[in-house]
Amino acid sequence: MTARDIALIILQLTVLVTGLITVVLSLTWLERKALGRLQRRMGPMVVGPHGLLQPAADALKLLVKEDLVPALADKLLFWLAPMVVFVPSFVVWVTIPLAGEVVVRNMDLGLFFIVAFSVLAIVGMVMAGWGSANKYAILGGLRAAAQLISYEIPIIMAVIAVIMLPQSMNLVTIVDDQRTIPYAVLQPLGLAIFLLAGVAEVGRTPFDIYFAESEVMGGPFIEYSGAHWAVFFLSEYINTFTIAVLVVLLFLGGWSFPLMPESAWLGFLWVVVKAYLVVFVIFWFRGTFPRLRIDQLMSVGWKILIPLSFVNFGLTAFYKFYELPWWALTVSSLAITVAAGYGLYRRWTWPARATAEERLARARAYRRAEVTDAG
């Protein structure tokens, strides 16, 4: 390794950090604007034209804010936790390609690398929760551990179903294989699972159970302020963008687009545009759905997403093994997605359709079952 290589690596990492921080600043502005529009307000308007300088003002405020440490906190864990959360969210970007050659290191095990390292952030959440010496923080840390390891399973299963198609874990190969048909067409079910579980994995509404303000008041982050809180905030937004980019690379065809000339810059632009569209969908979720209760969160994960992810996996295996035509996978996957979505819709909107007597009868039956089960 020569000095030139080292300089190149440092340059690449600097570009990566700068790019990611720019993305985070733009995302905070976009989120507030999008939410504002969804709620018939204007969003930030005061600082700069259309509030464009608001993120800069917020960042400055966070950096000069006093950094408080609770007297009873486990100092070491309290200081380390933001780093343990931030480092994985940054490290996975080493292998995420934004166009054919625009990547720090393209690895053959790239996708597995991303999955493996993103899991490490959970340890940081638990460290923050335990180290803060605060009951809400401990509750939040426990919730984070339970939620994040539960939703890790559907994500991994969806990723496995994806890597079965090109038989590679190399992200560049995966995108190149989608040149004719993006995997969103082949596996609509996989896309739905990955997006939902991904939103849960970064803890955004409606899955923000572990730092729900109205329940645990910020959860593991309750005692953090100033720059340390900013690090958590930064990694949350980087993770959101990572999930969006992964959706683009794994399902939406990445930098390939039909009827467009191939070029690195155009491809890069495509990935970024698509990723921002996916991020907008995630913000849209936040503006539309109320937060789940923790038991609802767990049952969505274990009773719906995990079984569906196994179905997705099985379908893909059948398709690969018997070398079926591609539309067979599309039709079956789409049918299951629609059926599952409609079933869930009917179930969740049941209270709106039912009469008062029906609701009362169900509540009574539920209570009785609980009593007999305990006795």
Added chain:
Amino acid sequence: MTSLVLFYLAGALALGGAVGVVGTRNVVHAALFLLVSLMGVAGIFLLVFAEFLALVQVLLYGGAIIIVVLFALMLTRLQDFGGSMENRQWPIAALAALGLFFVIAFALARSRGSEETERLGPGVQELGRSLFTQWAIPFEVASVLLLVALIGAIVIARAGGRE
């Protein structure tokens, strides 16, 4: 040269973490030291070109096992562990540790050492193929074992809930 420095770094992490696990009196710190040690081992895997094993180490130990351990520890109170640092099983533990040491020392002494590390192990595809053809039965036995453990845990948890 670089790889030698990295090897000593990873080794120091693995050893230092392991010493931390047995040295600290705080169980949560011990769990986190265990994570440091396991990550050191992952680094060593990486240095001998076993990328897949290294990533499995990060995913399974960092992602799953340590978090489950921490989860269990956080459900208990720290003062409950005051007396758990010493117990009467230490001679057995010492014997087991010594036995393991001799096994590893014997294996190392018999291995043909080479000056340079080179890629010898299989890639992911060969690993998967041999796991599901040549080693299919041990693989299935291991998964049945895990299933038994899972069912056992559920049965114990349910029995505890009834009382």
